[in-house]
Amino acid sequence: MSIHLTRQHEFAVITLDRQEALNALSAAVLRELAQVFDQVAASDARALIITGAGPKAFCAGADIKELSGRSLTEQRRDVAFGQAVLARLDTLPMASVAAINGYAFGGGLELALACTFRIAVPTAKMGLPEIKLGLIPGYGGTQRLPRAVGEARALEMILSGRTVEAEEALRIGLVHRIADGDPVQAAIGFARGFSGFGLPALRLARDAVKRALDFSLHEGLNIEADLNTLASQTQDAEEGMSAFMQKRKPRFKDR
Numbered sequence: 591m592s593i594h595l596t597r598q599h600e601f602a603v604i605t606l607d608r609q610e611a612l613n614a615l616s617a618a619v620l621r622e623l624a625q626v627f628d629q630v631a632a633s634d635a636r637a638l639i640i641t642g643a644g645p646k647a648f649c650a651g652a653d654i655k656e657l658s659g660r661s662l663t664e665q666r667r668d669v670a671f672g673q674a675v676l677a678r679l680d681t682l683p684m685a686s687v688a689a690i691n692g693y694a695f696g697g698g699l700e701l702a703l704a705c706t707f708r709i710a711v712p713t714a715k716m717g718l719p720e721i722k723l724g725l726i727p728g729y730g731g732t733q734r735l736p737r738a739v740g741e742a743r744a745l746e747m748i749l750s751g752r753t754v755e756a757e758e759a760l761r762i763g764l765v766h767r768i769a770d771g772d773p774v775q776a777a778i779g780f781a782r783g784f785s786g787f788g789l790p791a792l793r794l795a796r797d798a799v800k801r802a803l804d805f806s807l808h809e810g811l812n813i814e815a816d817l818n819t820l821a822s823q824t825q826d827a828e829e830g831m832s833a834f835m836q837k838r839k840p841r842f843k844d845r
Contacts, residue, residue: 612650651696788826
């Protein structure tokens with residue numbers, strides 16, 4: 591197995607483990623990842639942490655040996671599959687945090703971008719270098735990077751294929767925090783900032799924010815009103831408001 595699913599307290603932890611290939615995303619790894627995401631979705635984890643094994647890489651991208659010599663049909667099929675696997679993160683009941691422990695290039699950065707949040711060690715290096723191979727990103731990089739850092743910065747990074755270091759990544763909004771110490775523990779500490787709240791409200795809030803970039807303000811406000819109404823009908827909402835009025839800590843049950 592090239593992917594390990596473990597548990598640390600209330601958090602699921604996925605570790606990519608192909609250290610000989612800098613944890614690259616081969617077709618087999620993507621199939622494993624899809625299966626592991628299904629296991630996480632069925633679990634009672636409060637958040638998902640994704641990281642890479644070893645001291646060098648989070649994930650160095652797609653497996654280049656598999657990219658050459660494919661027909662148009664094979665290429666389109668494989669790109670669509672990779673996109674669908676990473677998009678699965680959007681549909682999980684819990685938020686996800688990429689603990690970027692080293693290189694995150696190409697498909698590796700695209701995996702991190704598909705996560706809800708990103709934490710990076712000070713020595714992490716990130717980029718979408720596909721242009722240097724005569725290619726462009728295919729697992730969502732051209733779509734998610736502009737949403738994270740803006741169109742101008744995304745174009746500059748993608749068209750130059752340059753590497754971004756952790757401090758710049760933090761400054762431009764590519765990552766949310768620089769890890770102090772172990773990246774998985776830093777990601778867990780970050781996740782504890784939201785993992786105690788009810789999963790239904792957390793998921794509805796994620797959906798509302800993501801839709802903000804796809805609709806006009808007027809349409810987005812209608813969506814927010816609909817999702818707010820759904821949240822208000824949950825048992826967690828009733829518990830949260832009762833706890834507030836009774837001046838006690840709420841006991842959310844994800845219902």
